[in-house]
Amino acid sequence: MIGKLKGLIDSYGEDYVILDVGGVGYQVHCSSRTLQALPSPGEAAVLSIETYVREDQIKLFGFRTDTEREWFRLLQTVQGVGAKVALAVLSTLPPAELANAIALRDKAAVSRTPGVGPKVAERIVSELKDKAPAFANVDPAVVHLAGAIDSDRAPRPVTDAISALVNLGYGQPQAAAAIAAASRSAGEKAETAQLIRLGLKELAK
Numbered sequence: 001m002i003g004k005l006k007g008l009i010d011s012y013g014e015d016y017v018i019l020d021v022g023g024v025g026y027q028v029h030c031s032s033r034t035l036q037a038l039p040s041p042g043e044a045a046v047l048s049i050e051t052y053v054r055e056d057q058i059k060l061f062g063f064r065t066d067t068e069r070e071w072f073r074l075l076q077t078v079q080g081v082g083a084k085v086a087l088a089v090l091s092t093l094p095p096a097e098l099a100n101a102i103a104l105r106d107k108a109a110v111s112r113t114p115g116v117g118p119k120v121a122e123r124i125v126s127e128l129k130d131k132a133p134a135f136a137n138v139d140p141a142v143v144h145l146a147g148a149i150d151s152d153r154a155p156r157p158v159t160d161a162i163s164a165l166v167n168l169g170y171g172q173p174q175a176a177a178a179i180a181a182a183s184r185s186a187g188e189k190a191e192t193a194q195l196i197r198l199g200l201k202e203l204a205k
Contacts, residue, residue: 102132
């Protein structure tokens with residue numbers, strides 16, 4: 001199995017690059033984000049590779065980092081997500097943003113991917129939510145709060161405060177992060193109005 005290729009960029013196709021490795025041209029399929037980050041023809045490039053072997057073909061998928069390749073694998077563990085959809089998701093969201101979106105249960109961010117409807121986005125978020133925090137760079141308290149809200153376990157003042165901030169025009173992840181910070185400083189028994197006030201201060205920082 002091929003795990004990494006290092007060579008010269010030969011040419012580009014719509015969703016692939018031809019990488020010349022010692023005179024052999026490998027056709028490597030990539031996300032649009034990866035293709036845009038690669039250098040011009042004739043220049044050197046290194047790609048982490050995922051090799052697919054089928055009865056009628058061998059297909060290579062390339063990634064700029066091992067983390068991106070890991071997300072490509074993880075996404076395909078979700079029912080209804082194949083290689084094409086996984087690449088589309090990674091074309092829309094870089095790995096860090098994808099991890100944050102899943103950790104924060106932000107289905108809207110995932111569904112921005114062309115070809116990914118609300119049902120598939122819901123499955124991606126719900127099936128990968130336990131794996132995403134390991135890759136996410138958000139506050140663990142915010143991830144915990146997002147999980148509590150998602151499963152209706154969050155205290156009423158917290159959910160009301162988040163709802164109030166969303167109604168003021170802030171995004172759900174932003175609002176959840178601000179209220180998580182507010183509830184940390186105000187304590188578990190804080191009232192809705194106090195959380196909103198502190199949350200707005202957090203957002204103004």
